Amino acid sequence: MTTTRRTLFKHAAIATAALATPQIMTRAAFAQPAMAGSMPAAFERFMLGRFEVTILSDGHRIVPGPQSIFGTDQPVETVEALLADNYLPTGQMQFTFAPTLVNTGDELVLFDTGNGEGGREGGVGQMLANLRASGYEPDQVSVVVLTHLHPDHIGGLMEAGAPAFPNARYVTGQIEYDFWTSTDRVGTPAEGLHQSVMASVAPMAEQMSFVGDGEMPVSGITAMAAFGHTPGHMVYRIDSDDRSLVLIADTANHFVLSLQRPDWEVRFDADKAAAAQTRKDVLGMIAADRLAFVGYHMPFPSVGFLEPLGDGFRFIPETYQFDL
Ligand SMILES: [Zn+2]
Structure with a gap:
């Protein structure tokens, strides 16, 4: 069969019509697409020696006025200049939350639990959904460590009035637990946080064990005192084979302001001088x-x-270091 000049033209005409048709249909048949809105499931996974580490996103929150939180002992212009130098907006900032799951082969250990159901309408409280998306179920978690x-x-x-991790035991610092559960907090600015601890942590007291500096709640995981942000704030070093990872929790709360200027006062730090010293010690190590x-x-x-970097440090995000 030969393609004549006439049929070639005919095919070209059909092709042109076919290309044109979707545009006409789009205008006629489809409403304007709504923005999808919610963020995709988010977790990051890598091997640390024989341990599997999964970092779970709990979502993010936009917070106004970074200069009212970080560098409160500094001129506002100084804080804003550091933000601008690092290509960051000065009027607002984004807070992210990263609970971390470590599978040691024997234990499934969750470090911190995110904002929970109370934060879900505000876009956070996504940890549980991301834990499931990453391939685990909450009843598999055997240890919950609270930094x-x-x-x-x-x-x-807690989730819907019941423990979110029904088979877990719990670990936290003795000093931290004693501080927040003490009735000495009643009638002080810390009373609100005392009440939240009594509501969601104290009910787990029977399954709770306490660690001090240098103790190992799980084989390969060492607690280290890092006081200042709160009275009993702890960080955790994880070692497997020849690989190590330090979970610094809230030792530093912003990747530029806290890391580049560890000396600056931070509104969230209970003991500002101790928190600054801890930042320099932990980040320096x-x-x-x-x-x-x-x-x-x-x-x-x-x-x-x-x-x-100068008096502080520059954050170098991980890329493929754990994959090779
Ligand atoms: Zn925090």
């Missing part, structure tokens, strides 16, 4: 030993390295 007892770390302990770390409030997926 400290602020609401964005304990908010996910991570930089000197070239360790990887997870920062609960670092930009998701919240894992990286530190390079000394």
Whole structure:
């Protein structure tokens, strides 16, 4: 069969019509598409020696006025200049939350629980959904470690009036637990947080064990005192084979303001001088030993390295270091 000049023209005409048709149909048949809105399921996974580490996003929140939280002992212009130098807006900032799941082969350990159901309407409280999306079920979690007892770390302990991790035991710092559960907090500015701890942490007291500096709640996981942000705030070093990772929790709460200026006062730190000293000690150790770390409030997926920079450190986000 030969293609004549006439049939070639005919095919071309059909092709042109076919190309034109969808446009006409789009205008006629489809309403304007709504924005999808919600964020996709988000988790980051890598192997650390024989351990599997999964960083779970709990979502993010937009917060106005970074200069009213970080560098409160500094001129506002100084804080704004550092933000601008790092290509960040000065009027508002994004807070992320990164609960971290470690499968040691024997235990499934969850570090902190996110904002929980109370934060869900505001776009956070996504940890549980992302834990499931990552391939685990909440009843598989065998240990929940609480670095400290602020609401964005304990908010996910309860779900619909029951423990979210029904088979778990719990671990936290003795000093931290004693501080927040003490009735001495009643009638002080800490009373609100005391009440939230009594509501969501104290009910787990029978399944709770307490750690001090240098103790190992799970084989390969070592607690380290990092007081200041809260009275009993702890960080955790994870070691498997020749790989190490430090979960710094809230030692540093912003990847530029806290890392580049560890001395600056932070509104959220209970003991500002102790928190600054702890920042310099913990971050200094991570930089000197070239360790990887997870920062609960670092930009998701919240894992990286530190390079000394002036009086502080520069955040180097992890890329493929764990995959090779
Ligand atoms: Zn926090």
